[in-house]
Amino acid sequence: MSQSGRIGGGLVDYGRTLDFRFNGATLQGHPGDTLASALLANGQRLVARSFKYHRPRGIFSAGSEEPNALVQLRQGAYQEPNTRATVVELFAGLEAQSQNFRGSLRHDLLAVNDWLAPFLSAGFYYKTFMWPAAFWEKLYEPVIRAAAGLGRLSGQEDPDRYDKGYLHCEVLVIGAGPAGLMAALTAARAGVRVILADEDFRMGGRLNAETYRIDDRPGVQWAEQVLAELAAMAHVRLLPRTTVYGAFDHGIYGALERRTDHLLQCDGQPRQVLWRIYSRQAILCAGATERPMVFANNDRPGVMLAGSVRAYANRFGVAAGRKVAVLTNNDNGWQTALDLAASGVALAAVIDTRADAEVPAFQAAPVFRGRQVVDTRGRHGLKSILLSDGQHIAADCLAVSGGWNPNVHLTCHQRGRPQWRESIAAFVPGAELPPGMSVAGAAQGSLSLMACLLDGRQAAHAALLALGHKPLPLPLPDAVDEAAGISPCWQVPGRKRAWLDLQNDVTVKDVQLAQREGFHAVEHLKRYTTLGMATDQGKTANVNALAVMAACTGQSIPETGTTIFRPPYTPVPIAALAGHARGRNFRPVRQTPGHQWAQEQGAVFVEAGLWLRAQWFPQAGETRWRESVDREVKQVRAGVGVCDVSTLGKIDIQGRDALEFLNRVYANGFKTLAVGRVRYGLMLREDGFAYDDGTTARLGEQHFLMTTTTANAALVFRNLEFARQCLWPALDVHLVSVTEQWAQYAVAGPRARALLQQLVDEDVDIGGAAFPFMACTELTVCDGVPARLFRISFSGELAYELAVPARYGDALIRVLMQAGQALGVVAYGTEALGVMRIEKGHAAGNELNGQTTALNLGLGAMVARKAESSDFIGNVLSRRPAMNQPDALRLMGFRPLKRDESLSAGAHFLALGATPDLSHDQGWMTSVAFSPMLGHAIGLGFIQRGHERVGEVVRAFDPVRDRDIEVEIVSPHFFDPKGERLHV
Amino acid sequence: MVIDHPLLGLRDAAEFVYLGDAALLERPDATAADAETRFYEYQYLRDNPAGVHQELWFHEQGDHSWLVVTRNTLTHEILCVELARDVVLARRAGA
Incomplete structure (x- = not known):
């Protein structure tokens, strides 16, 4: 197919041709095209089916507000549904398909819904599928589910990579149109760090789409020059293809950069990057979105926004129709007529709904003033329009301008409410903006080029002053201050359906019905009719719907209400929000120093919090886990076994008052703990329930080492710091978590001492008399390796725990197993550990579940004895009668x-x-x-x-x-x- | 959110763990006659103001400081950040 709609000119590189596929057909476009502009160039008017009625739909806009042209991109696992063709940058090899139809796009079987429209009014689900109740799950839901939805997910894992990043700046400028460029340039020249982000792949905003001149050259050239200057500054970062989607607390903005979406292959780069931008000041220059007008059958392919028709001609060199009619209620709509005429596009008519407005002298087509469009014809695309005076006019494109709505979305993300401005008949940002944010240009209602430039400079000046910088004088370029007069025409009366929300098929009748049924509050209206939902969030629909509701209730629009907006501004894929945190990387994995060795032994691992711990070590011939575990237990109790216990929380506690501190955080007494001894300790929460236990060793006069359970290591440390800093700051005590600094192995069984004696350096006696149960010492092993030895036992056997600095952990387990060979040493995992502790009646996580007391655990007497003499955490409330x-x-x-x-x-x-x-x-x-x-x-x-x-x-x-x-x-x-x- | 740590400057809230009402600094005297009532209130009763609130944050992914953050719960504006240790010592010195 030839590019019949191509008229030449614009910002497209005609020197290169890009082949792409749409619904199976191979088409051509050029670098600089969007998928939408390339489809229009190829005369493809029907691109989608609507959500509810499956009406034929075409391209409606030229930007992220697009409600109609949703397509599915790519294939297989790369398939991506509900993508707006108007923001898809064209590349060679792009695959796109229409969605939401059954059969063929042209003869969609579900178009029967359009004939059923009288039964599918607002709230029909709630009214129709009420009874019998049993029908819901068996009949209604499956049928509705099969018919509902737009695109389809592939059902496969997304093979692309997504990344996250953090950026910092003094001034964030959101939007690179004339106001944004001016703001960024003013701020950047003052030397502060500036980030300029724009959702388009080509920065410049409306300057790319208009024919306005700045300083007597095309506006595009001025934009290019400013961008070149900004790009050359090291303290400026330009982020094209980046949507700032949310304004969060304290100057933090969320942004989605589409890094390689426009390439066939990612080449190892992330597909998209989710940025968190920390800014001191932010200037919102998000521009404005044109709104359509509301008349019967205003949803046909070919009915488009006037500014978008102009953009396709000026920027993409594409005529949106062979014979274009223009419908406007404001001065700006005339620019489309003027630009199209200048480009040689045939015009059918210009209809201005205002009878008394001053309009340009126009020769290229008949001009109708004070008239409206009341209906349209054309099954798969517009063929003619009917004027209020009864005339039919043949046209295959109707460019509609109902005025411009400032893009106030980000100003609402912290509950700011927009205000109505009558002069432009639109909502503008309210007085309460997110702290640090200012708004400039069309986003704050300045609808002329000169006003945008002025605004941008002014906002940057204010931001610089707030940052304590003195702005340099920057001359304002010369530009037009074009007319933007408007006289709203909210709704053309008629009995046929007139669309408000194209994406969700919400018509004037639905809003009127909602009002009659009591859903006149804006928030109710939205939920009852689905107005403003889904990918476009009602960017072209909301204000018109408010106007219709206002007409129903006889109130003004601001009295009727305002819609405010939540993040995101445009859809953000879940994959981008997840970033790398998926699958095995969902959360970090912690491995002990002995992990590698355990893996070599074929250990089966179990997740314990973030840790991986060896659960058991299967030996040749063992087919069931119980065989391995039973063997490990028997071998430990008959000889000797080694278990990696490095995951236990370890807290180094030092200071003159360390002993007193321990006595206050444990529920049992610690005052009599001697140097070289270890004691079991039970910790209560302040509510008197037990939450953790472990041992504390006194290594020196003012030096202690506490162990906690694996699961509670972080919590205990946090609570100890709370006690130290917040409850008893006068105590001289210091805490350091050393969990990861030490590798620790339990050596248990009757031959444990025989094994350890081979390792400890000669001057140390670990014999029964010199080193009894609950003794501890610092020593060296294996010729000078510093170590700590604790004679403690979870298994009930003669047992020790030997700790060495983590870097020796791998070597130590190998030495232990080597030295123990003659003694029949066995490695045992957490299962055998668990069996042996149950055989000994020791409490663990299942017993210390946060709902049990010292009394429940059989430790009541130990705690009660202490409570008589000294205070500790949990002391008072553990004595409550109901707990005793x-x-x-x-x-x-x-x-x-x-x-x-x-x-x-x-x-x-x-x-x-x-x-x-x-x-x-x-x-x-x-x-x-x-x-x-x-x-x-x-x-x-x-x-x-x-x-x-x-x-x-x-x-x-x-x-x-x-x-x-x-x-x-x-x-x-x-x-x-x-x-x-x-x-x- | 961003918290202006008294020692480390501006830090992202993601580095912190939130505990709640700074009333937890005022642990009652266990030897008081009405200790059980006072501990019951200390443990379970919290004000839940819409507006300025003093609360405890722990810089877990940082220097392990406990901070008293004065925050407006309606706007998330942070009015003051202090080391909890300093707050407690100052109060006791004043008492």
Whole structure:
């Protein structure tokens, strides 16, 4: 197909031809085209089907406000639905398809909806699909879902990369039209850091689309010169193809840069970049959006915005029609007639709805004043228009100007409300702007070129003064102060459907119906009719709809209400918001220093917070996880095992008052902790419930090392800092988190000492008498490597934890396993660790769930003793009577009556024969395991008065897994209850 | 949001963890006769003003300072940022 609509001229590079495909046909365009301008150049008028009625639709605008021309780009996993053809920069190889039709675009089967329109009025979902209720899920929803929506997602993972970044500047200028360029130049010449962002791939704004001259040369040339000057300054950053989509607190702006959307291949670059821009001052120069007029069948392909028709001619060298009629209610609309005539485009008529306006002398076409367009014809595209005087005029394009709406969107992002300005019949930014923001140019209602330039300079001056800079005098270029008179023509009366919101198929009748049914508040109107929703957010629809509602209620437009806007200004892909944080990179992964070694052993890993921990180490021939875990437990208890415990939180605590500090943050006493000793500690929240436990070692007179659980490491540290800085700032104590600085291994089992003795340097005695249970020391291992040794045990065995600086962590695990070979050393993971702690009745995360007290955990006496003498966090509220009832839950052990039965965590305890309901609930099972030492399942759990009920049989009732078994209450210390193995 | 840290200057709010009402600085005396009531109020009762509010922020991804930030909850305007430690010491010196 030839480019029949091409008239030449403009900012398109005719020297190169770009092949692209639209609905399967290969078409040609040129660099500088958008997909929309190339389609128009190729005479493609029908490009889409509307959302609800599936009406034929064409290109309506030339910018991001486009409601009609939504297309699907690319193919396969790269497919991207609902893209506005008017902002898609053309490139060779671009694939685009129309969407939202069944059958063919020209003969869309769902166009039947258009005939059903009388039944599809506003709110029809709510009215029609009310009953029978059972029909909703089975019939209505599937049918509606199949018919609804615009484009289709590929359903595959997006193969492109998206990035995020941070930028800083003194002055952010949003929009690179005449006002924005002037503002950026003024600010940049004063030497402050400036960022100039514009959504278009070519900066210049309306200067690219108009024929106005500045300093007696084309406005485009002036823009190019300013941009060249800005680009040469190191403190200026130009961001074309970048939409500033949101104004957030404290001068932070969100911006989406389409980095490689205009290329066939990304070549390793991110597709889009989401910028967070920190600015001191921001100048909004977002321009204005033209609005259409409201008359019957105003939605046909060929009915377009006048300024856009002008843009296609002036910038893209494309005539939007072979015979164009112009309809306007304002002076600016005439510019389209003048420019088209100058370009040699045939004009059918110029219709000015104003009877008394002064209009230019115009010879190129008949001029009709004081008349309106009342209807249009043309099934797949405009063929003729009908004037209010009964005349039919043949035209395949109607360029409509209903006036210009300043783009106030970003001024509303912090609840600012726009104000009505009668002189331009539009909303302008209100008095309350986001702090640091000012508005210049058409965005604040200055609708002439001269006013825009002046505004831009003035706003930059004000911003510089606010920053404490003295602006340099910058002469104002000479430009036209063109007329912008308007006399609104909101709505042409008629019985046929007249569209307000093209994208959502909202007509005048829908708004009138909403008003009759009581939805006259603007926010209700929007939700009832879907006006202003979806990709264009009603940029061309909202003000006209307000005018129709105002006419219904007999109020003025400002009395009827204003719509305010939330971010984003234009759609932001979820992929850009996610950036790199998806899949495996959704959040960081933390690996211990021994990770590499564990991986070499074929360890199965489990996520513990951000950490990856070895869960078990399968050996050849082991097919089920239980085989590995049972073996690991037995080998530890029979010989010796090593477990990586580096993930435990470690906090280094020093200072003259460190001991006093510890005594205040733990619920048990620490005042008597001697140097070289370790103590178990339980922490309460201030509400008296337990939240973490661990050990603290006294390494020196004023030097302590605390461990926390893996999960709570950050929280405990935060709370300790709170206690130190906010509760007791007079104490001399200092905290440093050293979790990542030390690698730590538990060495457990009867031969643990024999193993460690091979590593520790000779002057250290770790024998039973010299280094008893709960001893600690700093020492060296492996010929001088600094280390810390703690004789603590989670497994109930003779056990140590050996810590070395993280850089030795990998070497240490290899040395331990090497040295232990003769002793039959085994590496064990978190599962075996868990089995052994349940065998010993030690509480862990399942028991310390934030809802249990020291009393519940069997540590009540320890805490109560301390509370008599000193204060600590959680002290007062832990003594509340309700938390100390005689029938309080107690941590106990449980074993199945039939020894071959397994247990399930989460089961609730009931007396034998009791009805299973809440009133008979006596507690619940928290942790279960198969004990390879005892040969049957064991469990820990909380049960009322458990300590008085040893030997009693209760039901463990688990309706979730449909289990109900009898269990016996026993001591939680299943294995080696006297702790003899510990003290060897 | 951006918080003007007294030691480090302007920092993004994403570096901080929010705790809430700065009333948490005033931990009651555990030995007082009505300690249980006072701790109950300290733990559970908060004012929820629409307007100026003193609140605690922790610079977790930074220097680990606890800050008292005076913020207008309606506009997010930040009126004052102080080190919590300084606030508490000053109050106790004045008391």
